[in-house]
Amino acid sequence: MSKLVxxxxxxxxxxxxxxxxxxxEIDREIEIRTGYYxxxxxxxGLISEExxxxxxxxVMERKKRRRKKRRAPMIPS
Numbered sequence: 571m572s573k574l575v576x577x578x579x580x581x582x583x584x585x586x587x588x589x590x591x592x593x594x595e596i597d598r599e600i601e602i603r604t605g606y607y608x609x610x611x612x613x614x615g616l617i618s619e620e621x622x623x624x625x626x627x628x629v630m631e632r633k634k635r636r637r638k639k640r641r642a643p644m645i646p647s
Contacts (some may be wrong), residue, residue: 572597572608578622587630595629 579585590643597608603625604611611617616645617625 571614572600572612574609574612575600577628578612578619580621582619582624584626588626592629594631596625599625 571590571593576585579588579593579596600608600611600617600622601623604616606614606616612622618642
């Protein structure tokens with residue numbers, strides 16, 4: 571897991587809102603968008619703070635949607 575992703579989340583006051591799995595997904599998304607290992611991409615400035623926040627929002631929204639699907643009530647047939 572990325573050290574810099576944890577640092578950015580902490581600096582932005584978001585670390586406590588994310589799980590280990592969320593952070594791994596954030597790492598993967600950064601790597602997909604940049605083609606570089608997430609710490610390297612952040613260190614090289616390939617991800618702006620705005621884009622980082624966008625990635626975090628997307629990951630958290632996907633997590634929320636997955637939870638809603640799992641909690642969907644079963645309707646008897």
